[in-house]
Amino acid sequence: MANWCLIIGNRNYSSWSLRAWLALEATGVDFEEVVIPLDRPDTAEKLRQWSPSLRVPVLQHGDLTIWDSLAISEYLADTFPAAKLWPQDAEARAIARCLAAEMHSGFADLREELPMDMRARRERPAMRAATKRDIARIVELWEGARAQYASRGPFLMGEFSIADAFHAPLVSRFLTYDIDLPKASEAYCDTITDYPPFAEWYRLAKQEKWVIAEP
Numbered sequence: 132m133a134n135w136c137l138i139i140g141n142r143n144y145s146s147w148s149l150r151a152w153l154a155l156e157a158t159g160v161d162f163e164e165v166v167i168p169l170d171r172p173d174t175a176e177k178l179r180q181w182s183p184s185l186r187v188p189v190l191q192h193g194d195l196t197i198w199d200s201l202a203i204s205e206y207l208a209d210t211f212p213a214a215k216l217w218p219q220d221a222e223a224r225a226i227a228r229c230l231a232a233e234m235h236s237g238f239a240d241l242r243e244e245l246p247m248d249m250r251a252r253r254e255r256p257a258m259r260a261a262t263k264r265d266i267a268r269i270v271e272l273w274e275g276a277r278a279q280y281a282s283r284g285p286f287l288m289g290e291f292s293i294a295d296a297f298h299a300p301l302v303s304r305f306l307t308y309d310i311d312l313p314k315a316s317e318a319y320c321d322t323i324t325d326y327p328p329f330a331e332w333y334r335l336a337k338q339e340k341w342v343i344a345e346p
């Protein structure tokens with residue numbers, strides 16, 4: 132087993148895995164990965180070998196096991212300061228942490244009604260009011276961050292940060308469900324889809340053969 136190993140779910144469906152994988156990719160470290168297909172009869176048994184919470188992602192670094200995408204990202208930021216996974220100035224770092232934390236703990240209606248299904252392209256569904264409110268809040272976050280940090284670069288905080296790793300699955304969902312977005316948010320979606328690690332994850336997701344009927 133390599134020193135660094137990330138256990139993830141199928142790329143097409145596992146939005147939480149995508150976050151940790153993008154953060155780990157951004158460090159530049161060599162790592163192994165184990166893919167556990169979700170929603171299959173043997174999923175729980177396979178997860179039990181790696182994950183105390185029976186969820187993915189899980190990061191193994193030597194003897195250390197970290198079983199939550201935010202904790203994984205924080206550990207990577209601590210371990211690889213040169214990768215600048217958080218913005219360097221305290222004010223921007225606080226905002227980036229708000230963006231990641233709000234995504235980590237919220238948007239339950241959107242998650243439930245618009246599950247990540249990267250390969251799929253669907254007609255815009257008639258959404259519940261709560262899901263529309265979730266989308267409006269995400270747009271507010273994106274438009275606000277882009278207006279404030281545009282001079283630093285094209286990502287939420289200018290340069291790529293953990294905030295982008297956490298918001299990238301939303302880009303995939305908005306594409307899948309043909310969600311209408313204002314200009315700066317559209318441009319942010321392009322930034323993420325053009326970001327080489329995201330494009331690589333998507334390429335591999337398209338090659339997967341597993342299908343979950345109702346993700």
Ligand SMILES: N[C@@H](CCC(=O)N[C@@H](CS)C(=O)NCC(=O)O)C(=O)O
Nearest residue numbers: 145146147169186187188199200201
């Ligand atoms: N708080 C966890 C949540 C992870 C999570 O819910 N992962 C889903 C997949 S995206 C999972 O492992 N589900 C287990 C299953 O479907 O059996 C994190 O941030 O890593």
